Amino acid sequence: KAGVTQTPRYLIKTRGQQVTLSCSPISGHRSVSWYQQTPGQGLQFLFEYFSETQRNKGNFPGRFSGRQFSNSRSEMNVSTLELGDSALYLCASSGGPGQGSEQYFGPGTRLTVT
């Protein structure tokens, strides 16, 4: 089985712009979660989607949004980029709908905001 894929792998944007990141989960997985990883804050949960519905959301401003398509692929959007949004954005998919399911992580998208 192919693993979790994320595109693009690297991105450079200017403050004020918006960006869309994509995540393709492992085939058959219906849950997709997004995380922001920074050296100072570590891994922070953004949101989780299951069957096109957002089930959980972390403590991030409304500039961060996401969606999931019927094929379980997910996109994350950040509008009005700020310098502090520079981070590694990780996507993880899970095969189970309930708690305790193992999450499989993608390689991440490195976003740099200048």
Add this chain to the structure above:
Amino acid sequence: AQTVTQSQPEMSVQEAETVTLSCTYDTSESDYYLFWYKQPPSRQMILVIRQEAYKQQNATENRFSVNFQKAAKSFSLKISDSQLGDAAMYFCAYSSNFNKFYFGSGTKLNVKP
């Protein structure tokens, strides 16, 4: 709110020796799951070991084992016979509400040849 604390930012171990990484968490829930994830320099996070809170028996995966102390809210990872490939960032994680995960700040493990 749930919090996960890893008090050791960095640790070193000699190849073939044993090392223990610490993790504590705070929760008011009784049913939850705990994980250790490894993030090598290539950045791909992979699961090391998983523990269900309702199970008293400590999880073991080959050279990796945990010491789960539910009352103390402690979940440490022991790596036996350390290998050079074990060098990575290790993250402790907690999950209860479906797939909402809380991660610790990580411990960087160095393995000396």
